[in-house]
Amino acid sequence: MDKSGRKYFTFAEPPGQIILENGSLLGPVTIAYETYGQLAADKSNVILIEHAFSGDSHVACHAEDEDEASRPGWWDNMVGPEKGIDTNIYFVVCANILGGCMGTTGPTSLNPATGKPYGLDFPVVTIADMVHVQKKLLDFLGIKQVLSVIGGSVGGMQVLQWCVSYPEMVRSAVPLATTMRHSALAIAFNEVARQAIMADPHWNGGDYYGKAMPEMGLAVARMIAHITYLSDESMRRKFGRNLQDKSDFSFNFDVDFQVESYLRYQGSKFVRRFDANSFLYITKAADYFDLEASDGTSINTLNDSQTRFLVVSFTSDWLYPTYQSKELVKALKKNGLDVSFCEIEADCGHDAFLLPNCRLDSLIAGFLKGVAEND
Template sequence: MEIDPGLFQENERTAPSADNRRYAQIGPLDCEAGGRLEEVTIAYETWGKLNAARDNAIVVCHALTGDSHAIGWWSNLIGPGKAIDTDRYFVIGTNSLGGCQGTTGPASPHPDDGRPYASRFPIITLRDMIEVQIRLIDTLGIDCLRAVAGGSMGGMQALQWTVQAPGRVRKAFVTASCAAHSAMQIGFNEAARQAIIRDPKWRGGDYPPDDGPDAGLSVSRMIGHLSFLSEQAFAAKFGRRLQGKDRPDYRLGVEFEVESYLNYQGDKFTRRFDANSFLILTRAIDYLELTSLSASESEYLFVSFSTDWLYPSHQSRHLLQMARDAGCPARHVEIDLPYGHDAFLLDGVQQGAHLNDFLSN
């Protein structure tokens, strides 16, 4: 497996924000865990046209730190002539409930006082996230989706769609994902959460918007990036190269390129993401524990990647078994690529071919 360095573009995870973002007010939400939001806004974008039968819509769900601009972060799969073909399908990208890119989340103004919800934001679950998306397609006058699609957290959302809204989802594309986080996946999230929670600037969640726990949030992102790549991807991308020098400086500052990369990614993350959103969203996905797909009426395509150790292939094989046990048509493809978990964002070719075939038939 050769590494193509060109595939590691910054914009894969940080596509510019949408310029056609819209918002829908979808009313109050009683959360599964007991909390309540009095008024929920959902940010979304669409590409392509809804047909007369209103049966060509595809909802795309983003991963942990993504946003509604799916055509940006999933440009390898979405667009004219791509697997999620905007010439054929009406594609809807939304920002998740609890996120920080337009949909109601911890950084949104509380209706009572206009200050951020912050520590007042309720714990949410995947059920709440999907409830908000269901109300959006109700607003758009769509009864049944052609498909839902997502990777990682987005794949978990796609799964939840199929059991929460049976009969409203024909097909589900679930890539680099799982039915329930393992102890190790929860563990990686917990270390990242603790980096934030133990930062004194987190202040129990009630930090000023311009003086948040940036130190902790950047470390949480470094932990994330360590889990997104495979060992061989790290080796191919950085090796033991020093950062802009021939000899070490022998100091505690950056010596190796990989250190520069992690610090850069960590710092950049603090400028686009809210620490409380990170806590709320990782909590939500850690809670998800789908033990059966028997409620589902969907057809599934599960994809996993050979070098993805964060969402390993055995989790997708388990999903395949769950779908078959539920009597749902399903297939699983393991793609042999060296990029680790990030492959679900980077691979348009193999993933795209399987997805195109799945959606077209």
């Protein structure tokens, strides 16, 4: 365990590699993960949380980290003692995703074949590959079934993939603000963000480790993505046309409006903590994800599953709008599954699933209680 509470598990199956969805081999694979709460003797209280695009395993602060220096978790409002996902009751596991840059193997990791970071030699991984390595982690922890797998956005895709890949391991699933497949609009935004990274000469075909980083391109990519997480309403409320530190326009190309300053700040903050190649790999995995595809990974393979679902969308989410959650609900019901659906009124866009929301807290808490009691 490192100081942040992060633990590591490395597996290297014979011959030391796993087979990825695209047929290539990868290994050894290290998984960075964190746990919260106590595992019940019968291991019946496990909740697997899937982080979204730029998240990591640090879903919340740890009980033992009560000093001021402890790093906030990305879902502190939801996960903790007596919260929506109550760590007095449940044993929470959250792992950083394959292809990411927060401890789990990804393009920044050393390629054993060369002794250098993978860069673009890292294989293009899929959401199914991400779930595949998480399965290895649960095997390592001796967990045969989870009470629930919960996550939003790209995390919600992993939730759905768990239900398809290992239905017998998933008693219930809570996909939040997510989709069965990216729309052309979502692919378009991801592609433009990737182009912004690849347009930066420092990107250098993905080979920039130890050299100047493609910071400008990554910042632009983040700004594009960040806009899609907000909403017209929330931006109007938060920024409107307010000027930054000025009573009049600059009449040059510096920051005039607060929203410009905010976006530049988001861009520059992101480049200090995230890897440009990981941005490429994770967005590609999200674009490829398709539970309506006609191959064996379709949602229609779920017709024998006992998994219970709570599907949640948010009114102002225009990245994965409610109609996409409704399509998911329809597909699940068509397969005879037990599905609850809730569209939550929220004006803060796609990010709504991450923000404090009493309704979401009680919805998830109630759903989990129902699943636990329905043993």
